[in-house]
Amino acid sequence: MGSVSVSRRGLSKGQRWVVKIGSALLTDNGRGVNNSAICAWVAQIAELRQQGVEVVLVSSGAVAAGMDRLGWNRRPESIHQLQAAAAIGQSHLVQVYEQAFGLFDIRSAQILLDHDDLSNRTRYLNARSTLRTLLSLGAVPIVNENDTVVTDEIRFGDNDTLAALVANLVEADALLILTDADGLFTEDPRDNPDAELVGEASALDPRLLGMAGDSRSGLGRGGMTTKVRAAQLAARSGACTVIAGGAREGVVTRVWRGEDLGTLLLPEADPLAARKRWLAGQLQVRGSLTLDSGAERALRDGGKSLLSVGVTAVQGRFHRGDLVSCLDGAGHEIARGLVNYDSSESARILGQSSERFVELLGYRDDDELIHRDNLILL
Numbered sequence: 001m002g003s004v005s006v007s008r009r010g011l012s013k014g015q016r017w018v019v020k021i022g023s024a025l026l027t028d029n030g031r032g033v034n035n036s037a038i039c040a041w042v043a044q045i046a047e048l049r050q051q052g053v054e055v056v057l058v059s060s061g062a063v064a065a066g067m068d069r070l071g072w073n074r075r076p077e078s079i080h081q082l083q084a085a086a087a088i089g090q091s092h093l094v095q096v097y098e099q100a101f102g103l104f105d106i107r108s109a110q111i112l113l114d115h116d117d118l119s120n121r122t123r124y125l126n127a128r129s130t131l132r133t134l135l136s137l138g139a140v141p142i143v144n145e146n147d148t149v150v151t152d153e154i155r156f157g158d159n160d161t162l163a164a165l166v167a168n169l170v171e172a173d174a175l176l177i178l179t180d181a182d183g184l185f186t187e188d189p190r191d192n193p194d195a196e197l198v199g200e201a202s203a204l205d206p207r208l209l210g211m212a213g214d215s216r217s218g219l220g221r222g223g224m225t226t227k228v229r230a231a232q233l234a235a236r237s238g239a240c241t242v243i244a245g246g247a248r249e250g251v252v253t254r255v256w257r258g259e260d261l262g263t264l265l266l267p268e269a270d271p272l273a274a275r276k277r278w279l280a281g282q283l284q285v286r287g288s289l290t291l292d293s294g295a296e297r298a299l300r301d302g303g304k305s306l307l308s309v310g311v312t313a314v315q316g317r318f319h320r321g322d323l324v325s326c327l328d329g330a331g332h333e334i335a336r337g338l339v340n341y342d343s344s345e346s347a348r349i350l351g352q353s354s355e356r357f358v359e360l361l362g363y364r365d366d367d368e369l370i371h372r373d374n375l376i377l378l
């Protein structure tokens with residue numbers, strides 16, 4: 001699987017990171033919320049922020065923290081008891097984070113998501129806009145599954161998957177999964193103490209899932225299997241994943257600096273191509289926009305976003321967040337992208353500058369009709 005490489009050095013170039021902290025770690029194996037560990041991770045995240053890295057934190061631990069507060073020492077079977085424990089634990093957890101981030105003058109924000117939020121396009125885009133806005137305000141969003149409203153069938157099942165979906169959502173450069181093992185080993189080290197740490201591999205290497213086993217802690221859910229799957233999911237939008245031991249001193253900043261810690265799982269060679277392909281594979285084309293020559297040039301040569309002022313016609317019926325084609329004057333498709341306004345709104349703002357959006361639509365959300373990050377040139 002090779003040793004550490006140039007790819008490790010690339011980690012510090014990432015501008016947006018998702019850091020996921022698992023239950024067993026957070027609660028010191030069920031012994032209440034580990035305040036000092038949380039303070040240490042928060043201090044490291046504050047350092048990353050200082051270096052210009054935007055961080056989204058995905059934190060598990062609500063059920064485990066709630067169990068501790070309720071004096072339960074076994075994870076309940078009943079979904080309602082789990083939900084109740086999560087509700088009690090989550091508010092405590094967020095309070096601890098809020099205090100810790102406060103020491104660094106960083107605002108934190110609670111985001112609770114469920115499966116529908118990420119499979120429904122409008123809610124997906126809304127979640128994305130909120131996360132992006134929070135990041136641009138310098139805040140650290142703290143994400144967890146919305147355990148109160150989910151039922152068994154629609155649970156993500158584990159926060160590793162949720163973290164990978166969030167990495168896709170915010171188009172993160174890296175996903176750091178902190179857990180109670182030092183990374184992915186060739187076998188569960190609890191079964192075989194001679195198992196070796198995998199230093200680096202392609203996230204898509206088929207051997208990885210054969211090495212990964214389940215969780216044993218009774219607090220965590222997915223074990224290494226969901227972490228490897230999460231790395232594969234994150235790789236789809238071009239993110240690399242590091243699975244590392246969260247109890248190691250300075251782990252977040254050390255991984256960021258490229259130190260040889262944990263397991264680095266890489267996306268395919270060209271992350272940008274992966275990201276665009278991921279975008280293209282998202283949806284069916286629902287409509288099209290015809291561009292004037294200025295807009296065509298801005299897209300083709302300038303790598304710019306599509307503004308409504310450069311659109312001359314709107315075809316089809318589509319919603320905000322749908323995939324639409326961008327056509328040149330002769331009707332040839334030159335690009336595809338996720339549109340920020342639905343078809344009737346797009347028809348009202350075509351040819352107009354975004355300054356008139358409020359007057360024409362009654363509101364203005366995004367200045368661009370299609371943001372360049374959501375645009376694929378053909």
Ligand SMILES: Nc1ncnc2c1ncn2[C@@H]1O[C@H](COP(=O)(O)OP(=O)(O)O)[C@@H](O)[C@H]1O
Pocket residue numbers: 021022023024025060178179180181183184185186187188189190211212213214215216217219220221222223224225
């Ligand atoms: N190949 C492996 N390498 C390392 N750990 C493994 C492996 N297979 C299974 N595990 C288990 O996965 C656990 C971490 O997953 P989990 O308990 O779900 O933690 P978290 O709460 O951080 O998500 C480890 O404690 C370890 O016992």
Ligand SMILES: N[C@@H](CCC(=O)OP(=O)(O)O)C(=O)O
Pocket residue numbers: 021022023024059060061062063064086144145147157158159160219220221222223
């Ligand atoms: N939403 C749940 C997540 C549980 C979970 O997935 O835990 P983990 O496997 O430790 O990431 C909680 O906060 O307890």
